[in-house]
Amino acid sequence: MLNNKGILLVNLGSPKSTAVNDVREYLDEFLMDEKVIDYRWIFRALLVRGIILNTRPAKSAAAYKTVWTDQGSPLIVITEKIQKKLQERYDIPVEIGMRYAQPSIEAGIRKLVEQGVSEIVLFPLYPQYAMSTTETVIEKAEEVRKKNFPTVKISYIQPFYNRDIYISCLAESIREKLPEHFDALQFSYHGVPERHIYKTDPTKTCNLNDCCSRDSNPSHQFCYRHQCYKTTNDVIEKLGLPKEKTIVSFQSRLGKDKWIEPYTDETLETIPKKGVKTLAVVCPAFVSDCLETLEEISVEGKEQFLHAGGEHFHYIPCLNDEDRWIDVIQTLCDEKLNEFYLV
Ligand SMILES: C=CC1=C(C)c2cc3[nH]c(cc4nc(cc5[nH]c(cc1n2)c(C)c5CCC(=O)O)C(CCC(=O)O)=C4C)c(C)c3C=C
Numbered sequence: 001m002l003n004n005k006g007i008l009l010v011n012l013g014s015p016k017s018t019a020v021n022d023v024r025e026y027l028d029e030f031l032m033d034e035k036v037i038d039y040r041w042i043f044r045a046l047l048v049r050g051i052i053l054n055t056r057p058a059k060s061a062a063a064y065k066t067v068w069t070d071q072g073s074p075l076i077v078i079t080e081k082i083q084k085k086l087q088e089r090y091d092i093p094v095e096i097g098m099r100y101a102q103p104s105i106e107a108g109i110r111k112l113v114e115q116g117v118s119e120i121v122l123f124p125l126y127p128q129y130a131m132s133t134t135e136t137v138i139e140k141a142e143e144v145r146k147k148n149f150p151t152v153k154i155s156y157i158q159p160f161y162n163r164d165i166y167i168s169c170l171a172e173s174i175r176e177k178l179p180e181h182f183d184a185l186q187f188s189y190h191g192v193p194e195r196h197i198y199k200t201d202p203t204k205t206c207n208l209n210d211c212c213s214r215d216s217n218p219s220h221q222f223c224y225r226h227q228c229y230k231t232t233n234d235v236i237e238k239l240g241l242p243k244e245k246t247i248v249s250f251q252s253r254l255g256k257d258k259w260i261e262p263y264t265d266e267t268l269e270t271i272p273k274k275g276v277k278t279l280a281v282v283c284p285a286f287v288s289d290c291l292e293t294l295e296e297i298s299v300e301g302k303e304q305f306l307h308a309g310g311e312h313f314h315y316i317p318c319l320n321d322e323d324r325w326i327d328v329i330q331t332l333c334d335e336k337l338n339e340f341y342l343v
């Protein structure tokens with residue numbers, strides 16, 4: 001019986017509008033999360049509320065305005081489309097929740113509970129594990145569950161960065177959108193501070209230089225960088241592309257800390273001089289297009305590349321609500337739903 005089961009799809013979240021005050025409120029909640037800026041509260045507050053929130057909201061609001069749709073933030077609109085398509089395949093309720101802003105994780109769980117759900121499969125919509133994404137989602141959901149819904153059971157879908165169904169789906173999606181001719185395919189992942197990688201590796205053995213070749217190292221379970229390289233290598237293999245024709249880089253760094261390298265913006269500025277004139281870029285840390293892909297890569301990144309001597313720039317959209325991606329979500333949900341029977 002699936003009667004008391006439900007699915008909650010969780011994504012990052014967006015400001016409620018492009019008004020500077022709404023963006024400030026969103027950034028405050030986001031950046032005051034200690035899993036995102038992992039300083040002691042007082043230092044985090046000094047940095048976020050004393051420095052970042054003075055200037056960033058206006059700059060981010062202007063960027064959001066360039067991608068906002070009539071229905072709202074692309075990230076939310078696309079997550080809602082995924083929800084609708086998935087709901088058509090299930091007769092148990094499917095809801096969405098955002099880690100920051102609205103609709104919140106709490107609102108999503110409440111909607112499910114109001115429909116009689118007591119066992120939730122929660123799907124963090126992040127292929128690779130990171131403290132600032134998967135981990136903070138689980139922590140938040142558990143906090144909400146313990147406080148407001150103590151009798152509800154939640155099970156969590158694990159990062160799927162190396163699952164063959166996901167790799168095949170991503171590879172096929174890329175294959176369809178790649179231009180006939182290109183000099184390089186760049187995989188640009190969202191960056192994280194380098195410190196986050198060491199912090200989440202329980203074995204403390206992750207060596208950024210060689211961890212990616214040691215797939216048996218248990219630290220890779222918590223190593224975002226490793227998982228990005230694993231996704232890339234598996235997709236390249238599926239596509240039959242020579243490794244020399246591909247680039248991995250990390251985007252969106254914020255602040256003065258060292259983030260994992262190489263940085264996307266620096267790469268875009270150097271590769272034209274090395275002969276890359278036609279570039280395709282894909283962003284597999286994001287399953288839905290959002291500010292970071294539609295503005296930072298498709299607009300800013302393109303300008304940087306062309307300005308540095310590049311000639312053609314092709315942005316490859318995220319999986320969004322492609323049916324083959326909905327198939328993957330459904331398979332991963334079914335696996336978890338079936339686990340309920342085994343307990
Ligand atoms: C210390 C800061 C940040 C870390 C660490 C970080 C990790 C991280 N983020 C995503 C996914 C997304 N981030 C998005 C926007 C965004 N990210 C940060 C900062 C950190 N992210 C900021 C300040 C912002 C807001 C926009 C801006 O001012 O630049 C988004 C887009 C949201 C949207 O509404 O469109 C996504 C998605 C991942 C996957 C990740 C770690 C792996």
Ligand SMILES: [Fe+2]
Pocket residue numbers: 190252
């Ligand atoms: Fe981010």
Ligand SMILES: [Fe+2]
Pocket residue numbers: 206207208211212219220223225226
């Ligand atoms: Fe590692």
